[in-house]
Each structure stands twice: as C-alpha cells, then as structure tokens.
Amino acid sequence: MGALKKQYSGAPKKLILYEKCINFAKEMFEISEEFPDGIVRDLIKKSAAAILTNTAESRATMYYAKEFSHLNVAIGGISQIKSLIEIALVRSFITFGQYNQIDSDATELLKMSFSLIKRFKENVGNAEVNKWRIDDFQQSNLYNRSIDLMQSIYYLVDCIEFDISLKEADKAYKIAVNTPLLIASGIGQFNMKVRINKFNQVQENLRGLKILVERFQDLSYEHRAYLNNIEECRIQVVKLLNNYFGRLTSSNKVEQAK
Incomplete structure (x- = not known):
C-alpha cells in the first residue's frame, strides 16, 4: 500500500463521517467544560480535536498509506474518548444516561471509520486487510x-x-x-x-x-x-x-x- 496514489482526494466537508466528527467534538468540548478534573477535561478536548483533524486529513491526502495512517490515529482517538468518558462516569462527572449516549455516538464513529478502511481491499491483498482487526x-x-x-x-x-x-x-x-x-x-x-x-x-x-x-x-x-x-x-x-x-x-x- 506504501506509495499507491489515489486518483483524487476529496473535500472533508463532503464526508459524512467528518460532519459527525464536528458534532461529536462540539459535544465533547461542551460536556467536559464543567469537569472539575483538568487532566480529564484537557485529554477529552485533545482527543476530540485529534479525531476531527485526522479524519479531515485522511480525506484530503492523495496517498492510501497516509489516508490509512490518519484514519488509524482517528480510531485511536475515539478509543481514548470512550475510555475517558468511562473515567468521567466512574468519578461522577456525568450521568449514566450521558455516558450511554456518548459511548453510542463514539461507537458509531468507529463503525464508520472501519467502513472507510475496508475500502483499502481494492488496493491491497485481501489477506492483508483481513489481519486489520482490533479487539474491544x-x-x-x-x-x-x-x-x-x-x-x-x-x-x-x-x-x-x-x-x-x-x-x-x-x-x-x-x-x-x-x-x-x-x-x-x-x-x-x-x-x-x-x-x-x-x-x-x-x-x-x-x-x-x-x-x-x-x-x-x-x-x-x-x-x-x-x-x-x-x-x-x-x-x-x-x-x-x-x-x-x-x-x-x-x-x-x-x-x-x-
């Protein structure tokens, strides 16, 4: 997949996942603003921003390897958010209802990101793509x-x-x-x-x-x-x-x- 070049790059705004990432980032910034723990609050904002920027860059790049790399970073950021909101729940910063909603939104972003990555099957061997799996x-x-x-x-x-x-x-x-x-x-x-x-x-x-x-x-x-x-x-x-x-x-x- 290394130097394979895409026929064209796309505008991030035309990507449904990107629009959802914008809304998710806004939600994370707003809900974490009142957290008494500055460490958790700052990490949530940092992770939300990383998800958004890497999703945008994955769309804009002309190379499959870079697109995969950016999507992978975004997926890592989503996992971080899922962990951080669990920490926020454990420490009573959010309600169980809020936790369920955020976790559900984050899971949707993960699924959409996985769907984008699966498109690489057209550019690399199926055996290699089949090894691209992660645990819960x-x-x-x-x-x-x-x-x-x-x-x-x-x-x-x-x-x-x-x-x-x-x-x-x-x-x-x-x-x-x-x-x-x-x-x-x-x-x-x-x-x-x-x-x-x-x-x-x-x-x-x-x-x-x-x-x-x-x-x-x-x-x-x-x-x-x-x-x-x-x-x-x-x-x-x-x-x-x-x-x-x-x-x-x-x-x-x-x-x-x-």
Missing part, C-alpha cells in the same frame, strides 16, 4: 483492571492531599488517568507498532507509579490499606500486560511462519 478494549481484563488501579490511586490521593505536594498529587493523577487511556488506545489500534508503543508507555507509567508510591511509605496506618490496594492492582496490571505482550508476540510469529 472495554471487554479486556487488562483495561478493566487498570480502571480499578485508577480508582485506587484517586482514593489515596484524595485522602492524603494535605500530606503530599501538589506536584506529587498531579503526577499521581496523570498516572491514574493515562494508564487506562494508553491501554484503551493501544488495544484499539490497527497498527501493531503503535500498539506496542502504547503498551511500552504503560510499562513506563507503572514503573513511575511504583517509584511514586514508595514515597508514600511514611503515611499513617489508616492509609496503608490504600497503598496495599494500589500495589496489588499495579502488579495485576503488569501481569496482564505481560500476558498481552506475549500473545502479540506469539501471533506475530505465527503470521511470519505463514
């Missing part, structure tokens, strides 16, 4: 356990916010949010290199968490349970992540053998 991260034990880890971190920091610096609290919050976010966008990726890169970032995040938690060892006895819960969740996420890496490696070896 919301059904993944790895992702769901990372949400548990996020909650454990927030519980601890909210309880001890006056005993740690703002810098430490901010770092803990970022690790809490970015871990499930990176996992969601990694699982929701067609591009294997991008997926592995996301998971490597998760590993780095978890190492940073271990170092950060070690600084909290002098906390009072009543907070020790929170620390223990964080470490238990962290270890489980590490094991599940290693298992996922193992399956990716095994699958890749099978494909190469063919």
Whole structure:
C-alpha cells in the first residue's frame, strides 16, 4: 500500500463521517467544560480535536498509506474518548444516561471509520486487510483492571492531599488517568507498532507509579490499606500486560511462519 496514489482526494466537508466528527467534538468540548478534573477535561478536548483533524486529513491526502495512517490515529482517538468518558462516569462527572449516549455516538464513529478502511481491499491483498482487526478494549481484563488501579490511586490521593505536594498529587493523577487511556488506545489500534508503543508507555507509567508510591511509605496506618490496594492492582496490571505482550508476540510469529 506504501506509495499507491489515489486518483483524487476529496473535500472533508463532503464526508459524512467528518460532519459527525464536528458534532461529536462540539459535544465533547461542551460536556467536559464543567469537569472539575483538568487532566480529564484537557485529554477529552485533545482527543476530540485529534479525531476531527485526522479524519479531515485522511480525506484530503492523495496517498492510501497516509489516508490509512490518519484514519488509524482517528480510531485511536475515539478509543481514548470512550475510555475517558468511562473515567468521567466512574468519578461522577456525568450521568449514566450521558455516558450511554456518548459511548453510542463514539461507537458509531468507529463503525464508520472501519467502513472507510475496508475500502483499502481494492488496493491491497485481501489477506492483508483481513489481519486489520482490533479487539474491544472495554471487554479486556487488562483495561478493566487498570480502571480499578485508577480508582485506587484517586482514593489515596484524595485522602492524603494535605500530606503530599501538589506536584506529587498531579503526577499521581496523570498516572491514574493515562494508564487506562494508553491501554484503551493501544488495544484499539490497527497498527501493531503503535500498539506496542502504547503498551511500552504503560510499562513506563507503572514503573513511575511504583517509584511514586514508595514515597508514600511514611503515611499513617489508616492509609496503608490504600497503598496495599494500589500495589496489588499495579502488579495485576503488569501481569496482564505481560500476558498481552506475549500473545502479540506469539501471533506475530505465527503470521511470519505463514
């Protein structure tokens, strides 16, 4: 697919998906504006903007490889939004009804993006296209356990916010949010290199968490349970992540053998 050139590029405004992305971005900006958590709010806006711009660029480019790349980034952004609104639901920033509506809208964008990618069958071998599939991260034990880890971190920091610096609290919050976010966008990726890169970032995040938690060892006895819960969740996420890496490696070896 590398240097294959399209016969023509199109205007983004004529793409139904693009129009839906505009409305979705407006919805995300509006609903997140009142979120008390600036980290979640900014990430939602950033992801919504990435979905819109990459959808537009996929339409405007003259090369199939670039179109695929932009659509893939947009799909990753949609997965991030789906993860972020789940975090917003868990933290009571939105109602269950709002969550269902946004998740439904995001799922529609995913389906439309997948439909556009399937057009590449005309330009590459069917066998290659058939390998372009992604898993539902919301059904993944790895992702769901990372949400548990996020909650454990927030519980601890909210309880001890006056005993740690703002810098430490901010770092803990970022690790809490970015871990499930990176996992969601990694699982929701067609591009294997991008997926592995996301998971490597998760590993780095978890190492940073271990170092950060070690600084909290002098906390009072009543907070020790929170620390223990964080470490238990962290270890489980590490094991599940290693298992996922193992399956990716095994699958890749099978494909190469063919």
